[in-house]
Amino acid sequence: MNVRRRHISGIAIAAATALGLGTLSACSDSASAANTDKFDVVAAFYPLQYLAEQIGGDHVHVTSLTKPGQEPHDLEISAQQTAALGESDAVLYLKNLQPAVDDAVSQSEVRTKIDAASLTTLEKHGNEVGGHAASHDTSENDELAGLDPHIWLDPVRYAQVAEGVGKAFEKADPKNAADYRTRTAALVKKLDALNTEFKTGLADTKTKVFITTHAAFGYLAERYGLTEEAINGLDPESEPSAQRVKELEKMAKADGVTTVFYETLVSDKTAKTIAADAHLKTDVLDPIEGITAKSRGKDYFSVQQANLKALQQALGSK
Numbered sequence: 001m002n003v004r005r006r007h008i009s010g011i012a013i014a015a016a017t018a019l020g021l022g023t024l025s026a027c028s029d030s031a032s033a034a035n036t037d038k039f040d041v042v043a044a045f046y047p048l049q050y051l052a053e054q055i056g057g058d059h060v061h062v063t064s065l066t067k068p069g070q071e072p073h074d075l076e077i078s079a080q081q082t083a084a085l086g087e088s089d090a091v092l093y094l095k096n097l098q099p100a101v102d103d104a105v106s107q108s109e110v111r112t113k114i115d116a117a118s119l120t121t122l123e124k125h126g127n128e129v130g131g132h133a134a135s136h137d138t139s140e141n142d143e144l145a146g147l148d149p150h151i152w153l154d155p156v157r158y159a160q161v162a163e164g165v166g167k168a169f170e171k172a173d174p175k176n177a178a179d180y181r182t183r184t185a186a187l188v189k190k191l192d193a194l195n196t197e198f199k200t201g202l203a204d205t206k207t208k209v210f211i212t213t214h215a216a217f218g219y220l221a222e223r224y225g226l227t228e229e230a231i232n233g234l235d236p237e238s239e240p241s242a243q244r245v246k247e248l249e250k251m252a253k254a255d256g257v258t259t260v261f262y263e264t265l266v267s268d269k270t271a272k273t274i275a276a277d278a279h280l281k282t283d284v285l286d287p288i289e290g291i292t293a294k295s296r297g298k299d300y301f302s303v304q305q306a307n308l309k310a311l312q313q314a315l316g317s318k
Contacts, residue, residue, distance in 0.1 A: 036061040039173045042085050044093035044101045045072040046290045047152035048116060050300050052092055054187045055166050059176040063088075065101060069292045071265050072097065077104050086110060090172055092165060097149040112172040119164030120157040122147040125218035150287060154219035155198065155304070159191040194304060198224050201308050206316030209255040211248060211280075213262045213271045216287035226315075231260075231270055249278040259314035261285035264294040283310050 038061040043049035045066035052062045065081055066072045077085075077100045085091060085104055090112035093101050097117075105113055125148035151157040166184030170177035202224045210221075215230035229251060231244070251257070259281045262271035268282065275282045286295060286303050296306035 039090070039169070039176070040088040042088045042091045042110075044091075044098055045075070047158070047288060047300065048092045048094065051158075051162055051165050051187075055162065055169060055180055055183050057179060057183055059173065059179060060169075066098075066290060068290050069265065070290060072289045076100050082108075090114060090168070092116065094149055094151075096147060112168060114165060114168045116151070116161045116165070117147075117149065120151055120160040122149065122151065123218070123222075124148065125215060148215070148218050150216045151219060152300075153217055153287065153304075154223050155191045155195040156223060157219060159188045159195075162187050162191065190301065194301060195223075197305070198308055201312055201317065202226065202315070204318045205312070206318065207256040207258075208315065209251070209257055210285075210311065210314055211252060211257055211260045211274075212285055213260070213268075214266065214287060216263070216289075217285065226311075227255075229257075231274060245274055245277075248274060252278050252280060256316075257314075258316070259283050259310075261310070261314070263287050263289075264292060265289060281314075283314060285310055 039056060039059055041052045041056065041060050041062045043052050043062055043064050045064060046068075049062055049064040052060060056062065063084070065077060065085075066075050075098045082104050086108045088110055091105055091108065091110050092114045093105055094116040095102055095118070124146065151161065162184055166180050169180040173180070198220075208225060209227045209229060210217075211229045211231065213231045215228065217228045220226070221228040229248060231248060257280065260271045260275040260278075261283055262268040262285075264284060264286055271282050274280075284296060285307055286297075288300055288303050288307075291297075291299065291303070295303055297303035
């Protein structure tokens with residue numbers, strides 16, 4: 001059994017009281033993150049949950065604040081989740097992606113706080129990213145002022161985050177440091193191989209431009225010499241202007257675009273409307289913010305390989 005003794009923080013007590021709970025219950029996934037006999041990790045959403053599980057193996061107990069099928073950008077944290085967060089050994093999050101998580105982490109007394117955004121480099125991305133985008137982006141989008149958080153879709157940046165998480169686990173749980181180091185190295189090797197698959201698979205295509213509903217693929221586009229043209233900005237729920245739709249239809253014809261991509265966690269209505277007007281096909285390009293029954297794969301790697309196949313088909317891989 002776990003010999004660590006934790007003191008319930010004030011925020012945890014307040015959270016439990018707000019729910020009318022006399023004690024912290026283990027009846028939900030979030031609450032069960034705390035006080036196990038393993039290294040307890042709370043992850044903000046799926047890509048970080050996957051990293052923690054792959055690096056931690058049997059030594060960790062990982063819980064995600066974002067449930068499968070839930071859109072992570074607009075996550076609101078329950079009082080019970082806040083309580084469990086305060087009682088965990090570590091929290092793994094990505095600053096500025098989920099404001100509610102940022103607030104909870106800043107108030108929490110959890111000992112190890114791992115911000116994935118600090119483990120790699122982030123860039124400002126607007127509706128158009130990569131390739132020729134910077135030279136002709138005339139869209140006015142408030143999201144241009146923000147840093148793009150979707151680092152996990154670039155295998156190289158994701159590997160950098162994995163290395164940082166591994167080191168943080170080693171420091172916080174030194175008795176299992178050797179295993180964390182070995183598992184991190186294995187994961188980075190797999191990500192290096194995935195990077196090679198994308199680089200090779202997208203090297204020779206008829207067009208380099210693709211349209212998505214959600215500007216989540218900017219880092220991927222830059223990594224492999226593509227141009228992402230997003231209908232919406234970094235916010236997947238935002239609505240495009242009539243001018244933006246007209247620009248996209250004109251661009252699609254000029255650049256030989258065949259497909260409008262949409263994602264599984266957000267409505268495909270806008271994508272299908274634009275595709276119909278421009279006589280284009282639609283397909284799924286998954287930002288891997290969560291794995292559901294609709295996902296084309298069971299984990300990060302299988303969904304990324306499905307994304308690669310979808311891009312190859314849409315871009316006309318030779």
